[in-house]
Amino acid sequence: MTSSAYRRSSKQDRVDALEELVRACTPVGILAYSEEQPVAWCSIAPRETYHALERYRALPRIDDSPVWSIVCLFVDRHFRRQGLTSMLLKAAVDYARDQNAPIVEGYPVAPDATSYTYMGTPETFRRAGFVDVTPTGQDRLVMRYTTLSEIRQKY
Numbered sequence: 418m419t420s421s422a423y424r425r426s427s428k429q430d431r432v433d434a435l436e437e438l439v440r441a442c443t444p445v446g447i448l449a450y451s452e453e454q455p456v457a458w459c460s461i462a463p464r465e466t467y468h469a470l471e472r473y474r475a476l477p478r479i480d481d482s483p484v485w486s487i488v489c490l491f492v493d494r495h496f497r498r499q500g501l502t503s504m505l506l507k508a509a510v511d512y513a514r515d516q517n518a519p520i521v522e523g524y525p526v527a528p529d530a531t532s533y534t535y536m537g538t539p540e541t542f543r544r545a546g547f548v549d550v551t552p553t554g555q556d557r558l559v560m561r562y563t564t565l566s567e568i569r570q571k572y
Contacts, residue, residue, distance in 0.1 A: 506545035
């Protein structure tokens with residue numbers, strides 16, 4: 418959804434929109450479970466499926482490479498501080514690789530940020546093997562994980 422459509426939508430509208438994407442086999446992300454209960458989420462999909470991200474001036478595409486983007490991470494409060502975010506990032510990379518994505522990109526923020534709190538931290542992304550590829554002069558951080566070994570050597 419665009420940000421204006423999101424603001425106008427109800428929770429049910431958002432649930433319905435997500436269900437429609439899933440039924441159309443559009444990638445939307447991965448879930449982590451404890452026993453049979455979902456406890457964490459990572460939104461990962463081809464960048465072009467995130468219409469708001471594609472229009473967001475603070476995070477323009479840095480090149481024309483096909484990229485899958487991680488735009489949201491969430492861990493249930495009862496499961497935080499157990500390394501689940503790092504596991505989610507690694508699983509997201511594996512999922513994207515299985516879908517033939519050559520590059521996974523994330524946009525983490527500092528731990529003390531007052532906004533974008535569900536974007537992950539730079540250190541968590543580094544521990545998962547991502548590298549900083551933020552263009553000079555850009556404020557928002559861009560980190561990448563290349564899934565193909567011949568591309569990995571570039572970074």
